[in-house]
Amino acid sequence: MIQSPIITAFGLKKTYRGASKPAVDDLSFDVRQKEIFGLLGPNGAGKSTTLMMLCGLIKMDAGSMEVLGLDVRQNGAEVRRRIGVAPQEIALFPTMTAYENLVYFSRMYGLPGTAIRETVLEYLGVFGLADKSSQRVATFSGGMKRRLNLVAALLHRPQLLILDEPTSGVDVQSRRMILDYMRRLQAEGVTILYSSHLLDEAEKVCSRFVILDEGRRIAAGALAEILAANGGSDNLEQMFLHLTGRGVRD
Amino acid sequence: MKILATIWKESILLVRDLGGMSLIFLMPLALVIVMALIQDNSFEIMQESRLEVLFVDEDADALGQRIAQALQASPNIHLIKNLKGRPLTAKTAERLVRAGDYKAALIIPEKASITLRKKVEETAGGLFAHYGFGSVTSSVKASPPIDLQILFDPAIKPNYRQALTGAVEKMTTSVQATWLMDDIQRRLGEATGRGGKTIDFSEMIHVRQNDASSDDAGGMALNAVQHNVPAWSMFAMFFILFPLAGNFIKEREEGSMLRLRLISGSQSPVIAGKFLFYLGVCLLQLVLMIGVGLYVMPLFGLSKLALGANHVGIVLTGLAVAMAATGYGLLIAVYFITPQQALSFGAISVVILAAIGGVWVPVFAMPPIMQKLSPFSPLNWGLSAFNHLFLRSASTAAILPDLAKLLFFSCATLAASLLIHRSRIVL
Structure with missing residues (x-):
């Protein structure tokens, strides 16, 4: 059964002041409920700009976007209230402990005081960080930081989760834990917009994709559709190199 | 929250x-x-804190004592009468001020009190003679003025110089007036057979100093x-x-x-x-x-x-x-x-x-x-x-x-x- 779209983007365009060409140009895609949708592309493809427009933090020059049935231009604050975002950066306070970080973000999400401790401890346990809760984040490994970064986006139990390079710089075990948890969330009814340049990883977790290069959409759809439509490549990476060439992108 | x-x-x-x-x-x-x-x-x-003044009292009598007393009462002047346990001389004071060790020295000359008493008697006697109460015994003009000397370091700030000169002049004027009044009263007593009356000059004009602060706490x-x-x-x-x-x-x-x-x-x-x-x-x-x-x-x-x-x-x-x-x-x-x-x-x-x-x-x-x-x-x-x-x-x-x-x-x-x-x- 085809699910109704939870994100509808049409004709998005954004050019930064002083830039010679658009960061995002005429981009359209839609994300359905309860799917893991891949927003893929190399560095500088326009993925982060698209995500920030989606969150209402950057104004689009042209086009329209609806998230959870809300026009992002008019209801940016309400959109942000309902979504969870794990940025590419480790967006945490390094001199605070894991527990302190999560308590702080819980309070900023407006969680009731009685539920904060329970929620924080639950997530620390799920992501294997319970025994490290009183350690400062600065002392964490890359994988631990990345897991904690994800937890901070989940505290208010969002309907839509946006993950920007969620497995960047992590070890195999942490990657497995994060990807498994993404599937678990999907099973629980959460929609995930997964942004990455790791095409092989995306193939494993995403049901549909939009692939960007230099701000423009170069392919979109389910894996089989994309591969079939682009010369019968064996995988996304092969298809991507076929479409864009082997020159570096940044 | x-x-x-x-x-x-x-x-x-x-x-x-x-x-x-x-x-x-x-x-x-x-x-x-x-x-x-x-x-x-x-x-x-x-803030022009206390000025140290060398005080040479060659008079060693009432005039020197009165001036010293008045200057010592001033919060901005510190009188130095002895150095290393010895009384100051005019020569030493002059040397120290010239060397810049001290900013000022006040020298009360020898026999200043005796001379002032004599000049007061001459002035009062002349006054009484003028109104027919006696004869002039000697000439006031013949007696030279008492030569009080203030030595200043040329580098002293002008306001210090002015303040010390003013204080000394004020004090000498007060002593002159008091002594003159005492002598006139004595002569009037002798002429009328009545006792003297104490006159307090400070009761005539009172210079009041108030800080322009907004309450009684004053200022600093x-x-x-x-x-x-x-x-x-x-x-x-x-x-x-x-x-x-x-x-x-x-x-x-x-x-x-x-x-x-x-x-x-x-x-x-x-x-x-x-x-x-x-x-x-x-x-x-x-x-x-x-x-x-x-x-x-x-x-x-x-x-x-x-x-x-x-x-x-x-x-x-x-x-x-x-x-x-x-x-x-x-x-x-x-x-x-x-x-x-x-x-x-x-x-x-x-x-x-x-x-x-x-x-x-x-x-x-x-x-x-x-x-x-x-x-x-x-x-x-x-x-x-x-x-x-x-x-x-x-x-x-x-x-x-x-x-x-x-x-x-x-x-x-x-x-x-x-x-x-x-x-x-x-x-």
């Missing part, structure tokens, strides 16, 4: 930043003590402690921009600011929480600095800080300065992109504002052009209010113009900070 959460978070970040803690608490305390010690002597000179002169404690407290409060801007930009660079922007409705609480937290830190700085002025500076031989009588005014001024300092720190934090830009500009701008505002050198000691610039510095507004309160025990109404300027500055910088922060692209 969100504001309290931000205050809680900021307190954790600051407590764990030992460098920042020492910068905003320990270094200002050290700075204010060192500056007060360095400037103590300069302020004494500036500016000294190193009274200047440096409020001045450097404000300097330290404005340096709050270091931890404030440092942490703010670090949060932006590390991404935690982005996460906060992605949390709906968190921007105003984040700014308000930071503002309130650092406002509290500024007030704590002020309390510590005042504590140093009250309890630590006297241990170093400096005077104790006098707070005046208007404690509510002090709290209001502290609050207004803290708000201005925090607003300025926030503006620097949101405007600049890198810590290097923010901290360099912030530090230099605060030093300039402090210099213009009269923190380094009091405004009255600045050249006229700088005195015209001074009213444009928020540190000057704060210092002016503190000086009104500490030195003149001014009422709250008297400091309202300064408080209004500080509050306006705070509101303007806070509003600008919010606008800039909201308009920033976070990528």
Whole structure:
């Protein structure tokens, strides 16, 4: 059964002041409920700009976007209230402990005081960080930081989760834990917009994709559709190199 | 809730930043003590403290004693009659003043009292003879005036010279008048057979000195402690921009600011929480600095800080300065992109504002052009209010113009900070 779209983007365009060409140009895609949708592309493809427009933090020059049935231009604050975002950066306070970080973000999400401790401890346990809760984040490994970064986006139990390079710089075990948890969330009814340049990883977790290069959409759809439509490549990476060439992108 | 959460978070970040803690608490305390010690002597000179005067009494009689007595009673003059246990001579005094060791010497010549008595008798006798009560026994004009000598170091400040000359002239005039009146009374008593009557000249004209302060607490002169404690407290409060801007930009660079922007409705609480937290830190700085002025500076031989009588005014001024300092720190934090830009500009701008505002050198000691610039510095507004309160025990109404300027500055910088922060692209 085809699910109704939870994100509808049409004709998005954004050019930064002083830039010679658009960061995002005429981009359209839609994300359905309860799917893991891949927003893929190399560095500088326009993925982060698209995500920030989606969150209402950057104004689009042209086009329209609806998230959870809300026009992002008019209801940016309400959109942000309902979504969870794990940025590419480790967006945490390094001199605070894991527990302190999560308590702080819980309070900023407006969680009731009685539920904060329970929620924080639950997530620390799920992501294997319970025994490290009183350690400062600065002392964490890359994988631990990345897991904690994800937890901070989940505290208010969002309907839509946006993950920007969620497995960047992590070890195999942490990657497995994060990807498994993404599937678990999907099973629980959460929609995930997964942004990455790791095409092989995306193939494993995403049901549909939009692939960007230099701000423009170069392919979109389910894996089989994309591969079939682009010369019968064996995988996304092969298809991507076929479409864009082997020159570096940044 | 969100504001309290931000205050809680900021307190954790600051407590764990030992460098920042020492910068905003320990270094200002050290700075204010060192500056007060360095400037103590300069302020004494500036405030025209006691002038040491060598006193050579070759008369050793009533006139010399009366002049010495009167000068010793003056709080601004310290008479030195002996050096190394030996009475001063005119020759020694002259040598010491010429060498610049002392600024002035007063020499009462030998037999000055005897000569003055003789001149008084001659004057009174001449007066009585003029009105037919006797005959002139000798000529007043034949007796030369008594030659009291004041030696000055040519480098002495003109106001010192004027003050000492005036004091000596006043005293000699008083002695002359008293002795003359005594002699006239004695002669009238002899002529009429009645006893003398004491006349108090001071009852005729009374010169009253009042400090133009607003209440009975009076006022006091500016000294190193009274200047440096409020001045450097404000300097330290404005340096709050270091931890404030440092942490703010670090949060932006590390991404935690982005996460906060992605949390709906968190921007105003984040700014308000930071503002309130650092406002509290500024007030704590002020309390510590005042504590140093009250309890630590006297241990170093400096005077104790006098707070005046208007404690509510002090709290209001502290609050207004803290708000201005925090607003300025926030503006620097949101405007600049890198810590290097923010901290360099912030530090230099605060030093300039402090210099213009009269923190380094009091405004009255600045050249006229700088005195015209001074009213444009928020540190000057704060210092002016503190000086009104500490030195003149001014009422709250008297400091309202300064408080209004500080509050306006705070509101303007806070509003600008919010606008800039909201308009920033976070990528």
